[in-house]
Amino acid sequence: MASNLEILRVEKSQEASYLEEIQNKGFEHLGEPLQIEYNRDINQIRVSIQAQAMQLGATTVTEVENPPSQAGQPPMLVYYIWRAPQPQPEPQPFACPYCTRPFMAIPASQAQVVACPTCGGANIIPAVEQAAISAPPAPTPPSGMEEPAIPSAPRAAIEEPSISPPTGKR
Numbered sequence: 001m002a003s004n005l006e007i008l009r010v011e012k013s014q015e016a017s018y019l020e021e022i023q024n025k026g027f028e029h030l031g032e033p034l035q036i037e038y039n040r041d042i043n044q045i046r047v048s049i050q051a052q053a054m055q056l057g058a059t060t061v062t063e064v065e066n067p068p069s070q071a072g073q074p075p076m077l078v079y080y081i082w083r084a085p086q087p088q089p090e091p092q093p094f095a096c097p098y099c100t101r102p103f104m105a106i107p108a109s110q111a112q113v114v115a116c117p118t119c120g121g122a123n124i125i126p127a128v129e130q131a132a133i134s135a136p137p138a139p140t141p142p143s144g145m146e147e148p149a150i151p152s153a154p155r156a157a158i159e160e161p162s163i164s165p166p167t168g169k170r
């Protein structure tokens with residue numbers, strides 16, 4: 001079964017530096033690290049970890065193998081579950097095509113209609129571009145990224161189908 005969620009194996013000796021590096025890149029750790037006894041086929045373990053991680057909206061999973069704590073015990077596999085940093089949209093200036101007055105709006109993951117604060121005209125704010133961000137050693141292309149559910153602006157306010165682009169050049 002195809003999966004866009006990659007499990008990255010990190011050596012125990014690299015664990016601390018890897019965790020520091022990935023967090024410095026803005027990755028968010030989801031939940032608690034999962035600890036599993038390594039007493040069966042690792043592919044079975046990974047499949048179940050992937051399923052859990054994808055439910056959490058993870059983009060990257062790190063796998064570390066800990067040696068047995070006591071003789072006769074199986075090694076422990078520790079899974080860190082990460083979500084790549086989400087681009088933070090910032091307010092951007094737009095010029096109202098009706099009254100030409102500037103106003104600020106925050107682009108969302110989908111295009112939206114925002115009423116001009118001056119004249120009330122319906123302005124279309126284009127969708128923000130989703131930046132592709134990859135994990136440190138092995139890049140994971142986020143091909144199936146889920147978009148957060150953001151309520152869209154009411155569309156009944158659209159009166160004119162064609163709206164001229166904002167004035168001014170970037």
Ligand SMILES: [Zn+2]
Nearest residue numbers: 096099116119
């Ligand atoms: Zn206006």
